Amino acid sequence: MKKYNVVTSISYPKKGAMGKTGNWRVFKPILDKEKCVKCLRCWIFCPEATIIRNKDNTVDIDYEYCKGCGICANVCKVNAIELEREGARK
Amino acid sequence: MNQVMIDTGNYIAAKAAVMCKPDVVAAYPITPQTTLVEGIANYQGKGEFKGEYICVESEHSAMAACIGASATGVRTFTGTSSHGLLLMHEMLHWAALARLPVVMCNINRVVGPGWNIWTDENDSISQRDTGWIQFYCSSNQEIFDTIIQAFKIGEHQKVSLPVMISYNAFILSHTSMPVYVPDQKEIDAFLPKRKPLWYLDPNNPITFGNIILPAEYEKVRFDMQKSQYYCKKLIPEISKEWKEKFGRFHGDLLEYYKCENVEYILLSMGAIGAESKVAIDNLRKQGLKIGLARVRTFRPFPQEEILKLSKNADLIIIDRNISPGMEGAVFSEIKASLYGKSDAKVYGYIAGLGGKDVTFGDIEKMCKKAIDGKTKHLEWYGLEGV
Numbered sequence: 001m002k003k004y005n006v007v008t009s010i011s012y013p014k015k016g017a018m019g020k021t022g023n024w025r026v027f028k029p030i031l032d033k034e035k036c037v038k039c040l041r042c043w044i045f046c047p048e049a050t051i052i053r054n055k056d057n058t059v060d061i062d063y064e065y066c067k068g069c070g071i072c073a074n075v076c077k078v079n080a081i082e083l084e085r086e087g088a089r090k
Numbered sequence: 091m092n093q094v095m096i097d098t099g100n101y102i103a104a105k106a107a108v109m110c111k112p113d114v115v116a117a118y119p120i121t122p123q124t125t126l127v128e129g130i131a132n133y134q135g136k137g138e139f140k141g142e143y144i145c146v147e148s149e150h151s152a153m154a155a156c157i158g159a160s161a162t163g164v165r166t167f168t169g170t171s172s173h174g175l176l177l178m179h180e181m182l183h184w185a186a187l188a189r190l191p192v193v194m195c196n197i198n199r200v201v202g203p204g205w206n207i208w209t210d211e212n213d214s215i216s217q218r219d220t221g222w223i224q225f226y227c228s229s230n231q232e233i234f235d236t237i238i239q240a241f242k243i244g245e246h247q248k249v250s251l252p253v254m255i256s257y258n259a260f261i262l263s264h265t266s267m268p269v270y271v272p273d274q275k276e277i278d279a280f281l282p283k284r285k286p287l288w289y290l291d292p293n294n295p296i297t298f299g300n301i302i303l304p305a306e307y308e309k310v311r312f313d314m315q316k317s318q319y320y321c322k323k324l325i326p327e328i329s330k331e332w333k334e335k336f337g338r339f340h341g342d343l344l345e346y347y348k349c350e351n352v353e354y355i356l357l358s359m360g361a362i363g364a365e366s367k368v369a370i371d372n373l374r375k376q377g378l379k380i381g382l383a384r385v386r387t388f389r390p391f392p393q394e395e396i397l398k399l400s401k402n403a404d405l406i407i408i409d410r411n412i413s414p415g416m417e418g419a420v421f422s423e424i425k426a427s428l429y430g431k432s433d434a435k436v437y438g439y440i441a442g443l444g445g446k447d448v449t450f451g452d453i454e455k456m457c458k459k460a461i462d463g464k465t466k467h468l469e470w471y472g473l474e475g476v
């Protein structure tokens with residue numbers, strides 16, 4: 001941590017600075033890779049950068065930090081992402 | 091080479107601000123501040139002000155823009171008054187807690203209703219707890235000199251706090267006086283470019299104002315207090331440096347006027363402080379042992395200096411503000427400074443609210459009444475028809 005002459009609140013970017021926020025989730029986005037057309041809209045719109053872009057432009061979801069806001073499902077043009085209540089699938 | 095400029099307080103403040111070379115000025119006009127920001131716009135038109143001038147839609151935005159700009163590490167300036175200052179209130183806290191050295195002139199104007207554009211200090215007094223350093227000026231020369239000093243104080247690496255320079259509506263803002271203006275080179279030598287402790291940089295990303303837990307937040311407040319206290323040492327040093335370089339001195343935290351061999355000390359702020367000097371001269375001619383300590387900085391408050399004065403003299407305080415349900419703000423602060431450490435008698439007056447004139451004759455009457463032992467603990471001076 002850098003030391004300054006005065007004290008205020010500054011944070012340096014770091015993965016999971018606020019802990020594993022994935023457990024805040026009520027609805028879980030489930031991606032259907034068959035339907036995905038690699039348009040990357042979900043990757044662009046995700047406010048938490050929890051859509052992982054692979055080299056071939058397929059995507060995965062980082063459930064450790066995804067808070068389940070559902071924006072990815074909302075912006076997907078081919079309905080490849082569905083929201084499912086956490087714990088619904090046993 | 092000194093040049094003499096004869097102009098109103100607002101145009102003098104605009105000149106001083108532009109000579110400090112701020113990178114960003116964001117402002118919204120309000121009577122009686124309007125000519126200050128017009129003045130800066132005019133300097134931009136003439137090419138003398140080379141910074142960015144942001145015309146915003148409100149004072150809240152003006153301060154928000156200054157905060158954003160200041161966070162990128164550059165120098166920022168703005169000005170406001172009365173209701174404009176009150177609209178900024180949230181952002182004033184933000185600037186101070188984020189430790190951003192924004193410098194702002196506030197032209198002390200009455201708060202409505204009833205609608206009134208004359209002067210009193212209730213606008214800036216009600217920003218007391220925001221963490222801003224607060225100066226009150228008594229002449230156009232002092233406005234000029236204090237603005238330049240304010241950048242140096244606020245930007246000092248152990249301070250890093252915003253500074254508010256208050257001066258009275260119309261009495262100073264719209265009254266012309268001759269002011270010595272140093273060469274740009276001399277100002278540049280006195281006030282080097284701002285060296286921020288940290289700044290927003292796309293290549294080295296950081297987040298400002300992020301969430302922090304209670305124990306950490308408490309440290310932020312403690313440190314702010316430490317920096318305010320540090321200013322009690324720094325302000326006299328900078329005033330001394332200014333005096334050595336430019337030959338002018340308006341006092342440190344207090345300006346002392348004929349404070350030797352006294353039984354009474356009058357304390358006042360702003361334009362009443364200047365008027366008080368005439369009253370002191372007259373009272374001294376009448377053989378009364380009275381001097382003046384004009385309060386220049388309301389934050390940090392000169393507790394130790396006033397306590398020292400009270401060892402040999404009783405204190406008479408004139409407030410051009412009122413905290414309803416209590417008393418004048420300076421009166422309260424002074425009594426708090428003396429508590430348990432001084433036996434001095436303390437008399438408080440409320441005078442000049444709503445912009446009512448407070449002349450040297452009025453000040454003499456207030457002082458004489460207190461000296462004659464006829465003043466109650468707190469009195470309203472010259473209240474009509476009550």
